[in-house]
Amino acid sequence: MSLRRTATASLLRQLGRWQQENSRAPVYRQLADALRLLILDGRLPLDSRLPGEREFAAALDVSRTTVASALGVLRDEGYLTSRHGSGSVTQLPASRERIPTRTGGTPLLDLSTAALSAGPEIHHAYQQALIALPPHLASTGYDPQGIAPLRTAIAQRYQARGLPTTPEQIMVVNGAVSGFALVLRLLTGPGDRVVVDHPTYPLAIAAIQGASCRPVPVALPQTGWDTDGLAATIAQTSPRLAYLLPDFHNPTGQCMDAKTRAQVAHIAARTRTTLVVDETMVDLWYDAPPPPPLAAFDEDERVITLGSAGKSFWGGLRLGWIRASAKTIASLIQVRDTLDLGSPVLEQLAVASLITHSEDFLPARRAWLRKRRDDCAAMLAQLYPSWRTVTPPGGLSFWVELPGALATRFAASAENAGVHLGAGTRFGVEGAFERYLRLPFTHETELLRQALESVQPLWLQLEQNGNNAMRRVV
Numbered sequence: 001m002s003l004r005r006t007a008t009a010s011l012l013r014q015l016g017r018w019q020q021e022n023s024r025a026p027v028y029r030q031l032a033d034a035l036r037l038l039i040l041d042g043r044l045p046l047d048s049r050l051p052g053e054r055e056f057a058a059a060l061d062v063s064r065t066t067v068a069s070a071l072g073v074l075r076d077e078g079y080l081t082s083r084h085g086s087g088s089v090t091q092l093p094a095s096r097e098r099i100p101t102r103t104g105g106t107p108l109l110d111l112s113t114a115a116l117s118a119g120p121e122i123h124h125a126y127q128q129a130l131i132a133l134p135p136h137l138a139s140t141g142y143d144p145q146g147i148a149p150l151r152t153a154i155a156q157r158y159q160a161r162g163l164p165t166t167p168e169q170i171m172v173v174n175g176a177v178s179g180f181a182l183v184l185r186l187l188t189g190p191g192d193r194v195v196v197d198h199p200t201y202p203l204a205i206a207a208i209q210g211a212s213c214r215p216v217p218v219a220l221p222q223t224g225w226d227t228d229g230l231a232a233t234i235a236q237t238s239p240r241l242a243y244l245l246p247d248f249h250n251p252t253g254q255c256m257d258a259k260t261r262a263q264v265a266h267i268a269a270r271t272r273t274t275l276v277v278d279e280t281m282v283d284l285w286y287d288a289p290p291p292p293p294l295a296a297f298d299e300d301e302r303v304i305t306l307g308s309a310g311k312s313f314w315g316g317l318r319l320g321w322i323r324a325s326a327k328t329i330a331s332l333i334q335v336r337d338t339l340d341l342g343s344p345v346l347e348q349l350a351v352a353s354l355i356t357h358s359e360d361f362l363p364a365r366r367a368w369l370r371k372r373r374d375d376c377a378a379m380l381a382q383l384y385p386s387w388r389t390v391t392p393p394g395g396l397s398f399w400v401e402l403p404g405a406l407a408t409r410f411a412a413s414a415e416n417a418g419v420h421l422g423a424g425t426r427f428g429v430e431g432a433f434e435r436y437l438r439l440p441f442t443h444e445t446e447l448l449r450q451a452l453e454s455v456q457p458l459w460l461q462l463e464q465n466g467n468n469a470m471r472r473v474v
């Protein structure tokens with residue numbers, strides 16, 4: 001396997017301000033904690049070759065012994081391996097048990113993933129799917145566009161949301177991310193630029209880079225979208241695509257209003273830019289339903305919409321869909337066989353049943369998530385008064401602004417206390433968002449409270465160190 005060398009400058013950017021003043025943990029431990037977090041988050045890809053000890057120590061302004069000891073810790077834990085002539089190479093420990101846990105062996109609480117387990121409707125939908133399965137068994141089961149009953153149910157759902165759609169405009173895929181990879185495969189070539197909201201969904205950045213394209217970030221303001229910034233970036237960079245999350249944006253939870261949707265569609269038409277709109281979170285609204293789909297404002301068929309069963313129903317279904325012009329769908333079907341041969345029939349039948357009956361269970365799920373969101377907001381205000389948050393109108397998480405660039409340091413020390421936090425840098429290009437955390441409210445309120453309380457002293461210590469440093473500078 002070919003090894004990529006991690007550029008020292010890029011590694012330093014990803015590490016951010018990893019060293020805590022006045023910490024009782026030795027510097028080599030702090031460095032090991034920060035590097036481990038980058039590996040676990042995927043920000044330091046597996047099979048990456050780290051810079052040589054001497055060069056790394058000079059860049060970090062620490063002794064070579066410190067670097068050697070930190071790498072030694074990670075080697076012992078299974079996060080690094082030494083390859084002859086290649087130095088230290090990142091890997092994951094062979095067994096999850098080797099991933100450090102809280103003292104006493106309590107497992108790590110994962111506050112980095114925003115997802116829910118299955119409700120009773122999922123089991124019921126599978127039962128319905130088994131009943132509906134027999135007629136499909138007479139076919140080969142290979143259908144690259146997806147079975148007709150599901151495509152019809154999806155098209156009707158768009159129709160009900162104000163976007164006329166035929167089943168020919170739908171293609172069923174194995175999740176929204178897989179759909180995005182297929183769109184990239186059809187429409188982009190190496191070196192093409194793809195505009196993204198900044199921050200954005202990390203796997204979208206990974207898919208863009210995986211297609212050898214370059215993500216071009218457009219900063220999101222505190223609320224809303226910067227349409228002037230989007231227009232200017234498109235004019236300056238001539239991207240092949242723009243990937244946007246107008247419906248309860250991940251990670252900020254923001255929802256684009258109807259006027260902005262019309263403006264964005266107009267910018268795309270004027271500049272002949274294809275928009276890929278990821279609607280994965282569209283059903284998770286708590287205050288008011290979102291405006292009609294962005295594609296409803298598009299007169300030119302320039303919008304390709306990605307949908308997912310993952311958040312509305314359950315991630316384990318592993319299904320999503322693409323809505324586009326019938327012509328684009330036909331082209332996507334042609335390139336699909338370089339990726340896979342279709343989606344599982346039973347899951348498609350289950351999702352058709354879930355879509356048809358979604359109003360039987362989604363209102364209760366929204367009410368329950370709204371309560372968790374509000375409890376989480378109250379907890380954050382009480383335990384972390386210096387954090388800034390905007391209560392999201394939808395989605396599954398808070399996008400928390402910290403009072404300093406402390407996300408990596410806090411996440412690294414929380415990891416040792418048994419809490420895995422989602423540092424904001426995962427949601428940015430090139431190490432941006434070191435001042436942010438994404439905090440899901442998907443866990444039970446009591447569990448979340450325990451986790452937030454257990455890492456609060458670590459945060460207070462970090463904040464204290466930061467304030468002392470500021471005082472010395474002043």
Ligand SMILES: Cc1ncc(COP(=O)(O)O)c(C=O)c1O
Pocket residue numbers: 114174175176177178201245250278280281307308309310315318319320
């Ligand atoms: C914006 C966004 N797109 C896509 C996905 C993943 O969707 P799927 O599981 O359908 O690939 C997620 C999951 O969190 C998401 O937040």
